Amino acid sequence: MAAGSEGPPSSGSSHPSTELEGIGGSAGFAIGPAYVLDPGRLGVVHRRIKTGQVEAEIARFDAAVTAARRELREAIDRVKGRGSPASGAEVSILEAYALMVEDPMLLSGVHDEIQKNHLCAEWALEIVSGGISDQLLAHEDPYLAERSHDVAFVRDRILGALTGQERRLIATDHEPVILVAHDLSPAETATLTRDNVLAIVTEVGTRTSHTSILARALEIPAVVGVRSALQHIASGDMLVVDGVHGRVVVSPDEARLDELQPRAERYYEIARGLRELKDEPAQTACGVPVDVQANIELAVEAEIALSHGARGVGLYRTEFLYIERSTPPTEDEQYEAYKKVVEIMAPLPVTLRTFDIGGDKFVTSIRMPHEMNPALGLRAVRLGLERPELLKTQLRAMVRASAHGRVRIMVPMVASLNEVRAVKALLSESVREVEARGHAHDDHIPLGCMIEVPSAAIMADEFAREVDFLSIGTNDLVQYSLAVDRSSRELARLASYFDPSVVRLIKGVIQAANFRKRSVSVCGAMASDPLAALLLVGMGLRSLSMEASAIPEVKAALGRVTLAEVEDAAGTAFECTTAHELEQSIAERFAPLIGDLLDPN
Ligand code: PEP
Ligand code: MG
Numbered sequence: 160m161a162a163g164s165e166g167p168p169s170s171g172s173s174h175p176s177t178e179l180e181g182i183g184g185s186a187g188f189a190i191g192p193a194y195v196l197d198p199g200r201l202g203v204v205h206r207r208i209k210t211g212q213v214e215a216e217i218a219r220f221d222a223a224v225t226a227a228r229r230e231l232r233e234a235i236d237r238v239k240g241r242g243s244p245a246s247g248a249e250v251s252i253l254e255a256y257a258l259m260v261e262d263p264m265l266l267s268g269v270h271d272e273i274q275k276n277h278l279c280a281e282w283a284l285e286i287v288s289g290g291i292s293d294q295l296l297a298h299e300d301p302y303l304a305e306r307s308h309d310v311a312f313v314r315d316r317i318l319g320a321l322t323g324q325e326r327r328l329i330a331t332d333h334e335p336v337i338l339v340a341h342d343l344s345p346a347e348t349a350t351l352t353r354d355n356v357l358a359i360v361t362e363v364g365t366r367t368s369h370t371s372i373l374a375r376a377l378e379i380p381a382v383v384g385v386r387s388a389l390q391h392i393a394s395g396d397m398l399v400v401d402g403v404h405g406r407v408v409v410s411p412d413e414a415r416l417d418e419l420q421p422r423a424e425r426y427y428e429i430a431r432g433l434r435e436l437k438d439e440p441a442q443t444a445c446g447v448p449v450d451v452q453a454n455i456e457l458a459v460e461a462e463i464a465l466s467h468g469a470r471g472v473g474l475y476r477t478e479f480l481y482i483e484r485s486t487p488p489t490e491d492e493q494y495e496a497y498k499k500v501v502e503i504m505a506p507l508p509v510t511l512r513t514f515d516i517g518g519d520k521f522v523t524s525i526r527m528p529h530e531m532n533p534a535l536g537l538r539a540v541r542l543g544l545e546r547p548e549l550l551k552t553q554l555r556a557m558v559r560a561s562a563h564g565r566v567r568i569m570v571p572m573v574a575s576l577n578e579v580r581a582v583k584a585l586l587s588e589s590v591r592e593v594e595a596r597g598h599a600h601d602d603h604i605p606l607g608c609m610i611e612v613p614s615a616a617i618m619a620d621e622f623a624r625e626v627d628f629l630s631i632g633t634n635d636l637v638q639y640s641l642a643v644d645r646s647s648r649e650l651a652r653l654a655s656y657f658d659p660s661v662v663r664l665i666k667g668v669i670q671a672a673n674f675r676k677r678s679v680s681v682c683g684a685m686a687s688d689p690l691a692a693l694l695l696v697g698m699g700l701r702s703l704s705m706e707a708s709a710i711p712e713v714k715a716a717l718g719r720v721t722l723a724e725v726e727d728a729a730g731t732a733f734e735c736t737t738a739h740e741l742e743q744s745i746a747e748r749f750a751p752l753i754g755d756l757l758d759p760n
Pocket of ligand 1: 474
């Protein structure tokens with residue numbers, strides 16, 4: 160793990176107690192000392208050398224390159240050794256860095272600067288890497304612009320080796336700290352463990368960024384998007400990290416600590432108690448069963464899903480296999496990842512969603528066009544149909560994984576029936592290709608589509624005729640129905656799944672699926688909110704998929720109400736005309752019963 164200031168946190172700072180707001184990237188609480196990874200550029204000396212020093216200076220630079228390469232190789236070995244399912248992606252990005260350290264343009268450029276202009280190695284490296292970075296940044300293509308961060312990362316490794324100020328990795332036996340950084344690179348996450356990192360705080364990131372995903376997979380609390388974290392936090396400051404509400408308290412005074420400590424304890428006590436419900440069936444107090452499954456982004460989360468009581472994976476966001484790497488995952492790599500999840504979950508079902516790339520989900524392994532409105536652009540199934548070889552590689556991997564358990568395949572972001580029909584044709588071709596290569600597979604893999612665009616919700620009965628199941632993605636359904644960017648923090652108050660327009664669209668989809676005798680579920684964030692989950696069950700839904708950590712609460716909420724109560728509440732809710740009214744009406748009805756589950760603090 161890299162750190163600007165070597166060693167453990169020093170003394171506490173003189174900051175007065177401050178509260179910082181961010182986004183809860185991974186649930187949980189932690190109290191402990193901060194360990195700040197300084198994002199600042201390492202100091203670069205500007206020194207002219209004499210003609211007689213040129214050779215020695217080039218040798219010094221080459222030695223630093225060798226050291227940087229060795230450091231990356233060691234990080235690669237460490238990640239491989241850790242063997243977590245996140246490792247594949249990390250290894251691939253680290254290998255890309257290792258290659259970049261030896262990039263001929265970089266190396267010969269620096270040699271030239273030393274030789275011709277008599278610059279010291281640090282200065283030469285700064286100039287050459289800056290030039291490469293500027294060229295990349297000038298590209299409109301976000302993929303290439305993103306690569307400039309890689310150049311900066313590689314520059315800092317070589318610079319660190321040259322100056323001896325290298326950013327150090329947190330030793331695995333380091334005393335536990337709360338890691339604070341502008342951002343964490345995959346190399347820096349390589350040595351994260353629950354033993355040496357109590358929590359993570361970053362200035363950038365969202366719930367779906369790499370750091371949040373990894374933190375959730377490792378069950379480390381995280382608050383991301385804390386805009387000015389590094390201005391307010393110094394190494395050694397005592398921090399309280401609340402990954403549930405996305406808050407960080409810096410240097411709390413004793414009274415504040417006395418107030419926060421019991422809250423953290425209470426959170427874990429409730430979480431532990433709820434987890435004990437793991438093997439209890441998910442059903443209403445009157446015995447109506449509800450199928451509760453988990454959403455996952457990484458294969459490692461399948462175990463976590465089971466430990467929280469999931470009865471299957473209702474949404475595997477496979478696009479995370481495509482991030483943080485330079486080329487898309489091969490069919491075999493994908494097959495291994497899907498097979499792993501399918502085997503862990505067997506005999507429970509696993510719904511593999513074809514990649515949802517584009518929109519707010521950019522990946523480094525696929526070049527995307529520059530678009531004015533990526534959310535309305537070449538996203539998900541549109542990209543898959545534009546690049547059928549990419550989609551077919553994925554479909555073949557999914558078909559092969561079906562030989563190991565119960566696989567369902569689901570297509571995101573469909574807006575028209577043509578798209579579903581085109582995917583069905585590609586799936587049939589993929590099945591034939593898998594057979595031709597002699598691989599086993601399930602003969603009847605159910606194919607479903609997500610309902611997350613209003614056009615699909617309105618035409619749900621036709622979609623239901625075309626596929627085996629429907630799954631409502633409320634995150635996008637809200638975004639596209641209310642025309643509110645889902646990633647905007649400023650507009651978040653407008654993006655409510657309690658909006659009557661959204662609730663009516665969902666009701667229509669449930670009715671259409673029932674009419675066509677197709678299963679239907681909700682896999683957006685709405686399903687993980689206990690109040691909203693009760694509304695959905697009252698509206699006729701019997702299948703919910705959510706992040707694993709929410710399963711115990713939703714199960715507990717279901718167990719405290721009868722079907723008649725939730726149906727009655729849903730009926731009343733339908734008379735409401737605004738999101739606020741509707742949410743209030745459900746809350747008034749059920750908050751007295753499930754208040755402790757809504758916000759343990
Ligand atoms: C959704 O849109 O609700 C959904 C589940 O998909 P994602 O959040 O991955 O876009
Ligand atoms: Mg979606």
